Amino acid sequence: MTQDCMAIGVSPQTTRSVRRQFATQLSIERTRLLYQGSLLPTLFMLLNGLLCAWLLWSPARYLLVGVWLAWLVALVALRVIQVAAFEAASPARQAKPAWRRMFLLGSAFSGLTLACAAIALAPVDNFVQQAWVFGLLGAAALSASVAYAVSLPAFLSFALPCLLPPIAFLFVYDAGQLRGWGWLGLILLAAFVVVAWQVNRLIERGLLRRFQNQALIEHLQSAQRHGEDLNHQLSAEVRQRRQAEDELRQAQAGLEQRVVQRSLELDLANQALSKSEQRLALALQASELGLWDWNLETDEVHHTQLHALFGLDAEQVRTVAADLKPRLHPDDLPLLRRTLVEHLKGRTEDYRVEYRVRHAQGRWCWIEDRGRAVETDAEGKVLRMLGTRRDITAQKEQEEQQRLAATVFEAASEGIAILDADFQLLAVNQAFCDVTGHGRAELIGRNALELPSSRDARRHSQAIDQALEQQGRWQGELVEARKSGELYPQWLQLNSVRDGRGGTVNIVGFYTDLSARRESEERLRYLAHYDELTGLANRALFRMRLHEAAQRIRLNGRSLALLHVDLDRFKLLNESLGHELADQLLKKMAQRLANAVPEADTVARLSGDEFAVLFDGYTNLSSLVRVTTRLLDKLRVPQRVGGHEVVISASVGISLLSDASFDLNALVSQADMAKQHAKHLGGDSFQFYTESLRASTLERLQLENQLRKAIDEGQLLVYYQPKLCLRTGQLHAAEALVRWQHPEWGMVPPSEFIGLAEETGLIAPMGEFVLRQACWQACEWLRQGMEVRVSVNLSVYQLRQGKLVSLVRQVLQESGLAPHLLELELTESQLIDSVEHIIVTFEQLHALGVKLAIDDFGTGYSSLSYLKRFPVDYVKIDQAFIRGLLEGSQDAAITRAIIAMAKSLQLKVVAEGVETLEQLAFLREHGCDEVQGYLISRPVDAGAFKALLQRPHAHLKA
Numbered sequence: 035m036t037q038d039c040m041a042i043g044v045s046p047q048t049t050r051s052v053r054r055q056f057a058t059q060l061s062i063e064r065t066r067l068l069y070q071g072s073l074l075p076t077l078f079m080l081l082n083g084l085l086c087a088w089l090l091w092s093p094a095r096y097l098l099v100g101v102w103l104a105w106l107v108a109l110v111a112l113r114v115i116q117v118a119a120f121e122a123a124s125p126a127r128q129a130k131p132a133w134r135r136m137f138l139l140g141s142a143f144s145g146l147t148l149a150c151a152a153i154a155l156a157p158v159d160n161f162v163q164q165a166w167v168f169g170l171l172g173a174a175a176l177s178a179s180v181a182y183a184v185s186l187p188a189f190l191s192f193a194l195p196c197l198l199p200p201i202a203f204l205f206v207y208d209a210g211q212l213r214g215w216g217w218l219g220l221i222l223l224a225a226f227v228v229v230a231w232q233v234n235r236l237i238e239r240g241l242l243r244r245f246q247n248q249a250l251i252e253h254l255q256s257a258q259r260h261g262e263d264l265n266h267q268l269s270a271e272v273r274q275r276r277q278a279e280d281e282l283r284q285a286q287a288g289l290e291q292r293v294v295q296r297s298l299e300l301d302l303a304n305q306a307l308s309k310s311e312q313r314l315a316l317a318l319q320a321s322e323l324g325l326w327d328w329n330l331e332t333d334e335v336h337h338t339q340l341h342a343l344f345g346l347d348a349e350q351v352r353t354v355a356a357d358l359k360p361r362l363h364p365d366d367l368p369l370l371r372r373t374l375v376e377h378l379k380g381r382t383e384d385y386r387v388e389y390r391v392r393h394a395q396g397r398w399c400w401i402e403d404r405g406r407a408v409e410t411d412a413e414g415k416v417l418r419m420l421g422t423r424r425d426i427t428a429q430k431e432q433e434e435q436q437r438l439a440a441t442v443f444e445a446a447s448e449g450i451a452i453l454d455a456d457f458q459l460l461a462v463n464q465a466f467c468d469v470t471g472h473g474r475a476e477l478i479g480r481n482a483l484e485l486p487s488s489r490d491a492r493r494h495s496q497a498i499d500q501a502l503e504q505q506g507r508w509q510g511e512l513v514e515a516r517k518s519g520e521l522y523p524q525w526l527q528l529n530s531v532r533d534g535r536g537g538t539v540n541i542v543g544f545y546t547d548l549s550a551r552r553e554s555e556e557r558l559r560y561l562a563h564y565d566e567l568t569g570l571a572n573r574a575l576f577r578m579r580l581h582e583a584a585q586r587i588r589l590n591g592r593s594l595a596l597l598h599v600d601l602d603r604f605k606l607l608n609e610s611l612g613h614e615l616a617d618q619l620l621k622k623m624a625q626r627l628a629n630a631v632p633e634a635d636t637v638a639r640l641s642g643d644e645f646a647v648l649f650d651g652y653t654n655l656s657s658l659v660r661v662t663t664r665l666l667d668k669l670r671v672p673q674r675v676g677g678h679e680v681v682i683s684a685s686v687g688i689s690l691l692s693d694a695s696f697d698l699n700a701l702v703s704q705a706d707m708a709k710q711h712a713k714h715l716g717g718d719s720f721q722f723y724t725e726s727l728r729a730s731t732l733e734r735l736q737l738e739n740q741l742r743k744a745i746d747e748g749q750l751l752v753y754y755q756p757k758l759c760l761r762t763g764q765l766h767a768a769e770a771l772v773r774w775q776h777p778e779w780g781m782v783p784p785s786e787f788i789g790l791a792e793e794t795g796l797i798a799p800m801g802e803f804v805l806r807q808a809c810w811q812a813c814e815w816l817r818q819g820m821e822v823r824v825s826v827n828l829s830v831y832q833l834r835q836g837k838l839v840s841l842v843r844q845v846l847q848e849s850g851l852a853p854h855l856l857e858l859e860l861t862e863s864q865l866i867d868s869v870e871h872i873i874v875t876f877e878q879l880h881a882l883g884v885k886l887a888i889d890d891f892g893t894g895y896s897s898l899s900y901l902k903r904f905p906v907d908y909v910k911i912d913q914a915f916i917r918g919l920l921e922g923s924q925d926a927a928i929t930r931a932i933i934a935m936a937k938s939l940q941l942k943v944v945a946e947g948v949e950t951l952e953q954l955a956f957l958r959e960h961g962c963d964e965v966q967g968y969l970i971s972r973p974v975d976a977g978a979f980k981a982l983l984q985r986p987h988a989h990l991k992a
Contacts, residue, residue, distance in 0.1 A: 064185045065134050075178035076113045079106075079144065109147055113140050134185075141182060141192035148175060149199040175226070186231070197223045323422040326405070328354060331417055343401065343425055345394030363390035363398060370403075377407065378416050385421065400430040449545035455538045457482045469524070469547045471517030482543070487514050491526065498528060502538065506530045511548070523548035565639040567617055568624035576638035576646055580698055583635060583650045587691070594691040595658055597647035598705035599627065599665070602683045602717040604643035615676040622673060623682060630668040631661060646705075655722075662686055662720045670718070683718035685709055690723075710736070738794055741787050744774055745799050751775055752807040753973035754824070756982055757944065757966045760958045765983055767823040767857070769966065770808035771973050772800060797829045802841060809849040809856060811976050816855070820983050825857040825887065833860075833871065839878045846882070853883030857908065861889045873903055880905040887944070891932060902939065909936045913947020913967070920952055933960050 120133055127133075175196050182188040201220055324339035333353040340346045344361070351357040362370065366389035377385035385405040390398045405421020449466030453459055459477050467474055470487045477485075483492050490512040491498070501508035509527040516522065525546040530538045563575035571579065583594050601623060608616040620643065627645055628637045635650040647665075652658055665686070672681045687709025691701050704723040712721040714735070744750055750772055757767035774782040791797040808824040815822045832838050846853055858879060860872070876886055887908035911932050918925040929945075936943045945957050948967030957965055971982055 571638035685712040686720035857885040
């Protein structure tokens with residue numbers, strides 16, 4: 035090519051230009067050949083696809099084959115349309131690179147379509163159908179590959195998506211002969227690549243040679259024509275130049291005149307247009323309207339005031355379907371579509387609808403849309419619409435507020451009336467009609483103060499007018515009459531509504547019927563002081579009468595007696611007769627009680643079946659005895675309830691008050707204590723309170739009952755007192771101590787219930803609770819990275835039961851605690867009780883790996899011969915020796931002796947009750963192993979103990 039160009043005298047610059055031109059023409063020609071040759075393979079692919087669909091058509095594959103076939107038909111149609119569009123385009127448009135990219139994209143989709151058929155439609159277990167499907171798809175791929183070989187990218191964009199996915203699938207999904215098809219596919223792919231490469235080389239070489247020859251011929255012809263043209267042009271140019279000069283002079287004069295005239299006309303038109311646009315813009319802005327122009331053929335829309343209405347810019351809204359329709363509220367779409375269709379069909383003169391649109395800020399705003407068709411075609415089809423839009427959100431919100439206000443007005447439980455400045459009724463709600471008894475029709479238009487139901491309001495009219503004028507409101511309680519004449523208490527509240535100048539325009543009145551409230555208040559006042567069932571005074575009134583009686587004692591020095599009456603076995607009757615009959619019986623007993631003591635100052639029901647009788651100013655004890663005996667006799671009289679004859683006795687406790695400074699609560703408590711004593715003695719009797727009762731067994735019985743309830747209801751807590759290792763200075767052990775948190779008494783001291791628990795046998799469940807809780811807590815600390823040995827106190831009662839070893843083994847297994855982290859303590863004084871049995875039990879516990887300790891060492895009387903037989907690990911020096919450690923030599927000598935003896939027996943020593951640094955220094959100096967006491971810490975709960983473990987104790991170290 036270069037030599038040819040040089041031979042005909044073409045310069046190197048022209049040669050490079052020719053090369054670029056050839057490359058461009060070669061690319062265009064390839065694209066044209068691709069489009070020309072793609073129609074036949076595309077139709078062949080459609081034919082093979084239809085044949086495959088016919089072969090594979092079965093009920094199990096209807097959906098899959100149908101979907102694939104629909105996609106294939108759509109793809110072929112698109113390809114045909116694409117080819118037709120290319121052929122219809124001008125050569126200049128055909129030269130654009132977009133056509134080549136569109137072709138590559140279409141060939142890739144065609145290849146993927148065939149690949150999907152090979153993967154999804156080819157049956158796994160039918161070789162014949164496999165051969166047909168793969169053969170037909172392979173034939174389509176071969177024809178397309180040969181046709182697309184004009185361009186290697188076009189060939190690869192089809193061949194790779196067409197063959198690689200099925201080949202990979204056939205190799206991965208190894209079932210039957212599918213892998214063989216995969217190898218065949220690889221071979222075909224390689225063959226197609228070689229064939230396409232050869233075809234591409236031949237086509238490219240032929241096109242290049244053709245373009246070179248054509249270029250040479252055109253260059254020679256062009257040079258010849260150019261020489262001839264130069265000769266003709268040279269002669270004609272002289273003539274034309276003379277003629278042009280004449281015409282140019284004439285045209286210049288006329289053009290200057292027309293330019294001046296046209297400029298003047300344009301200036302006038304621009305001025306008029308500018309004024310018109312300004313007037314239109316001001317009119318639209320004043321009306322808050324957005325003007326829209328919608329081309330229904332192209333769906334293009336032009337809109338003003340977009341930012342004000344939707345918060346959008348003009349470039350964000352181009353079409354209705356893509357830009358505006360997605361912002362419409364789904365609930366308003368049917369109405370909008372129906373209204374638009376009605377107008378487009380000519381059934382309505384104007385198009386008008388209200389709907390919601392999502393604003394750019396995310397909120398919904400209401401839009402009123404008005405428009406009209408302005409352009410139609412010959413068949414009457416609407417082509418263009420013009421209209422306006424405006425934001426009516428504020429109007430809608432106002433309408434909603436009005437609707438809500440009307441709903442609240444009508445549904446209000448209070449009567450509401452709206453009046454004008456002269457008290458003429460303008461509107462009333464149903465509650466007002468219900469309160470007054472008048473109908474709505476007979477109220478509207480009448481003066482509210484002249485109604486028969488406003489007699490009390492008329493008497494206050496002057497004060498009402500003055501308050502409304504000065505303060506803008508008046509309220510007060512009135513006694514008015516209903517239409518029927520019935521009087522009722524009414525609460526009236528009037529509020530004036532003023533205009534901008536401060537004048538009263540309307541008056542709003544709220545009318546409340548206080549009848550039910552007054553009845554409820556009276557009922558509450560009664561129930562506040564009297565028992566609803568029996569009619570007797572309740573606990574509150576009893577307390578009030580009791581305090582009044584105490585005040586009288588201070589004034590006149592009279593005495594006061596209190597009888598606490600409790601019906602015997604009433605709970606059994608309640609369960610057997612039922613609550614309804616039991617309530618009837620209780621009412622009769624209350625009436626008997628009130629009739630039996632007419633001289634009593636107060637008879638009250640305290641609770642359930644308990645009553646109180648208050649005597650203010652009794653004469654002597656004998657009179658109290660006679661009254662109480664008479665009371666018991668009358669209560670004991672048989673009576674019939676619900677067809678049953680019932681005899682009920684009572685237990686009565688009596689307490690006396692002669693000193694006004696005495697605590698009234700103690701008086702009630704003493705009467706209850708005496709009543710409990712009477713019940714304990716068998717009931718149907720009375721008892722006076724004496725000081726000896728405070729220390730009686732009843733108090734311990736009550737404490738026992740509370741302690742049993744505490745064990746059942748989980749009132750018991752476990753506290754931990756840390757032990758300090760004197761060698762390391764670390765807290766590595768703790769003694770588990772039981773605590774009782776009573777819901778009413780608060781924290782009960784252990785000295786008040788531990789002895790009782792041992793006497794009653796409650797120490798066993800209490801000890802089991804402490805053992806389980808301590809082991810569980812030690813495991814929890816261990817999971818948190820803190821190893822703590824917990825000590826649990828044993829009682830002789832637990833040892834006597836014979837279940838201690840099995841219980842400890844079970845708790846260790848359930849909690850998962852290592853045995854060496856559990857320490858069991860038994861006081862020295864308890865060792866002499868069943869020594870042999872305790873030794874055997876200790877040996878079994880020691881065999882489990884549990885640590886054993888002797889508590890309060892030095893306070894008992896155990897023999898050293900027995901002591902050496904106990905397999906213990908620790909001895910605890912009693913705090914009595916530690917407390918007087920520095921006060922005399924005897925406690926110090928005993929402490930040194932205990933430490934020395936324990937060391938000789940290879941036992942560790944724990945000192946309890948350490949409270950001073952001097953005591954700590956003495957114990958550390960003489961080799962004590964561990965200490966506990968208030969100096970280290972008081973017993974604390976598990977959470978506080980964890981905080982102690984994490985706190986440094988450098989001040990306690992050596």
